[in-house]
Amino acid sequence: MIEVNRADAPPDAGSVAPSPAAPPRPKKKLLRRAPDRAQALRRAAQVAFLALNVWIGVQFYLFVRYFETGGKSVWASRPAGVEGWLPIAGLMNLKLLLLTGALPESYPAGLVLFLAFLAISLLFRKAFCSWLCPVGTLSEALWKAGRRLFGRSFLLPRWLDWPLRGVKYLLLAFFVKIVVVDMPLFAMQGFFQSPFGLTLDLQMLDFFRHMSGTAATVLGVLAAGSVLVPNFWCRYACPYGALLGLGAWLSPVRIRRFPDPCIDCGKCAKVCPSRLPVDVTLNVLSPECTGCLECVTACPVEDALMLAAPARRRVSPWLVAAGVAGIFLGFVGVAKLTGHWDGSVPAQAWWELVKGGAGAGHP
Numbered sequence: 001m002i003e004v005n006r007a008d009a010p011p012d013a014g015s016v017a018p019s020p021a022a023p024p025r026p027k028k029k030l031l032r033r034a035p036d037r038a039q040a041l042r043r044a045a046q047v048a049f050l051a052l053n054v055w056i057g058v059q060f061y062l063f064v065r066y067f068e069t070g071g072k073s074v075w076a077s078r079p080a081g082v083e084g085w086l087p088i089a090g091l092m093n094l095k096l097l098l099l100t101g102a103l104p105e106s107y108p109a110g111l112v113l114f115l116a117f118l119a120i121s122l123l124f125r126k127a128f129c130s131w132l133c134p135v136g137t138l139s140e141a142l143w144k145a146g147r148r149l150f151g152r153s154f155l156l157p158r159w160l161d162w163p164l165r166g167v168k169y170l171l172l173a174f175f176v177k178i179v180v181v182d183m184p185l186f187a188m189q190g191f192f193q194s195p196f197g198l199t200l201d202l203q204m205l206d207f208f209r210h211m212s213g214t215a216a217t218v219l220g221v222l223a224a225g226s227v228l229v230p231n232f233w234c235r236y237a238c239p240y241g242a243l244l245g246l247g248a249w250l251s252p253v254r255i256r257r258f259p260d261p262c263i264d265c266g267k268c269a270k271v272c273p274s275r276l277p278v279d280v281t282l283n284v285l286s287p288e289c290t291g292c293l294e295c296v297t298a299c300p301v302e303d304a305l306m307l308a309a310p311a312r313r314r315v316s317p318w319l320v321a322a323g324v325a326g327i328f329l330g331f332v333g334v335a336k337l338t339g340h341w342d343g344s345v346p347a348q349a350w351w352e353l354v355k356g357g358a359g360a361g362h363p
């Protein structure tokens, strides 16, 4: 049902009465005709990518256990997709690629995925965060569960929200300075040849398997925050999302609101998990917009709000879903076909690396 148009409401007591010569023209209220499939599509993409990551995690765990048990457990080959969880290695390899012109031998899949996610952001805003990222999916599941539990979500006051949103950019700047600016090329190449650098994926697995009390506390706080505040991790702490958000600034597509059909009901702003003032904005250019299309789904009026390319061309949710999947599969497929997917560490070397406790140094 459409709510009352604000233009139809009686003026406030203190407001200036409209001129009789130019009475406010009531807006035409055109209900949306076709059902919106954006959220069903997005959920399907999220579930598929989460399942893919669970499979990658299990496969990698079995791979490591095989070496740890001296070959007595089930053999599983190392899934190169695990490198998608090493975005800092991806950033380092991007620098190596730009400086040497050669694709890296260590963690090539990580670089391929890093570039694929950047490309998704350049074309479809920060759609990686709301359509693919498994952490984003879990974070969304947590705040929606919290909303069901408490009957509402909680929002931090603006004076706290603004500085906290800067934390992810500070973390991003920290990593970019250390990795891109400060580390010379030879040091980076040496790092990737060291036992630690060869087993970054193993370090990550051990981070979760042998979690320190400090790390568990931090994760617990982030999880609790995610139950209460929509997208707590993504909004305040994720440097990867911060980087993709900066890339999304260059995107030709954006959420556009058309004031003529818009009835000013405010539903779009109310559902936006990024707290963006969609209802009073013509073009949503904020790097916080994840392209989740929740606002478009909530809008009750035909053609008032849409994801749009230049020249007002509507970008349908089907196109976003196909584009996100196509870019991901395209990058992975080309990398596999051209031999730039699997890294150069042979399985035999893992006997030495695991036996030598290469993963034991993680905090």
Ligand code: SF4
Binding pocket: 255, 271, 272, 273, 274, 275, 276, 278, 284, 288, 289, 290, 291, 292, 293, 294, 295, 296
């Ligand atoms: S503006 Fe719309 S697409 Fe962007 S984050 Fe908010 S609800 Fe999602």
Ligand code: SF4
Binding pocket: 257, 258, 261, 262, 263, 264, 265, 266, 267, 268, 269, 278, 279, 298, 299, 300, 301, 304, 305
């Ligand atoms: S664009 Fe926003 S404010 Fe305008 S009709 Fe749609 S939901 Fe309501």
